[in-house]
Amino acid sequence: MPANGHVVIVGGGLLGLEMAASLREIGVRITIIQRTSRFLNRQLDALGSQLLHEEMVDQDCDIYYDDEIQLFYGRSKLTGIGLKSGRKINCDAMILAVGTTPNMELAKACGLECRRGVLVNERLQTSDPNIYAIGEIAEFNGTLYGITAAAEQQAHVVAEYMNGDIASYYQGSLFMNIIKIHGFDLCSIGLPECPDDPAYEEVVFIDKAKRYYKKCIIHQDRLVGTILIGDKGEFQEFRDLIANKTELSEKRLQLLRSGSKAEPVLGKLVCSCNNVGSDNIFKKIEEGCHTLKDVCTGTGAGTGCGSCRPEVKRLLDEALGNFLAKAV
Missing domain, CATH: 1.10.10.1100 (BFD-like [2Fe-2S]-binding domain)
Structure with a gap:
């Protein structure tokens, strides 16, 4: 690929956007193709997605929403792509960052019960109690957890249980999403938006001009979700509040107002x-x-x-x- 080549990235998820930002830092031209109408629609609300879009535009990325690849051009190497909308884009390379789908061929051949993934119980046992499943293939209470932290927690439960700890069981994992783009902080934990239920409340701080947005979602005096854009200094505190289901009481008044300085990075x-x-x-x-x-x-x-x-x-x-x- 030429030094200042053009790369098309298919998929506007965390990995696709991080790859786009990294390639832009070394001068590669980037086009992002996103099948849905906005970025991270499951991890962010509409405003969060808009601020992320503005950041990628500022990084000089070309972005096409509600579209997908239909044609590839080139013989010995890729020279371009054709989109479903009819647009043709010349490029030197393409990166697919479209997520994963569980490969359940072996599990189905073994007669294990499967839906979107391989069904597991709180011990991570499949329908055959002698077979365990963890990671992106394991479906627990209707949810597939495609995050590293969940796989590690599941592995810990299985290891402890097999080592004789009958009290070791899995309760599900907290969804956390952190984008790693130099100079731009963004993360979400738990619920990104309030359900259609008056029992859920929002505490919000917004400065659109500075691309600074913080939102906390509260249910029954407990923090159940947050979006932090522009500064993720409260990430660890909010993660613990959500994971431990801590009652906020007087802490509610301090949400998004702590003003505490994060410890500076020391060393590599x-x-x-x-x-x-x-x-x-x-x-x-x-x-x-x-x-x-x-x-x-x-x-x-x-x-x-x-x-x-x-x-x-x-x-x-x-x-x-x-x-x-x-x-x-």
Whole structure:
């Protein structure tokens, strides 16, 4: 592909948009094709999607909604695509970022009960109690969890149960979505919009000109969803409030008004979800956090998408190894 080539990205989900922003940073021309009418329609409300659209436009991405690819041009290599709308776009490469669909051929051949995925119970057992399913193929209470954190939680439940802990069971996972675009903060946790029910309330702060938008959804004095755009400093606090179903009481008045400054990134960036550096992690270890769980809880690293947890574990092992060496 030429140095300043043109790439078409099919799919305006988290990965597609992150790839678009990364390629724009190195000067690649980008066109995004989105089948629906807006970005992240399941993770954001209409205003959140609009602010994300404006950010991608500012990054000089061409965007086509309510459209999809119908034709490919080129013989030995791709030279262009044709859209269902009739538009032709010349390009040098194409990236498909359209999500995943569970491959259930083997499960069905084994006679396991399947719907959208392989059905599992609170132990992650399929209809055959000797077979377990976790990750994107596992359907629990009608939901497929396509996030790393859910797969890790499910794996933990299975491991504990198989190791004799009969109290280990799965209750579902909290949906969290964090987009990693340099200079643009966006995340959503739990419900992105209020259901059609007067028992749900919204606390909102908006500055459209600054592309700054924060929304909390409250039900029965508990936080059940949030969207943070422009600043995700409350991510860890709000995630814990939602996950623990904490009663807000006087905290309600402080939502979106904390004004607290996030700890600066120290050392090499390890967790881009919560802006945690290697030295932030070493600092917590020196303060007495000597397990992966304690380090993640104390710093916030690994509590977003979870992809940095292996690196956090490596840093923990390195630090503990150095402590032991000094002690000897």
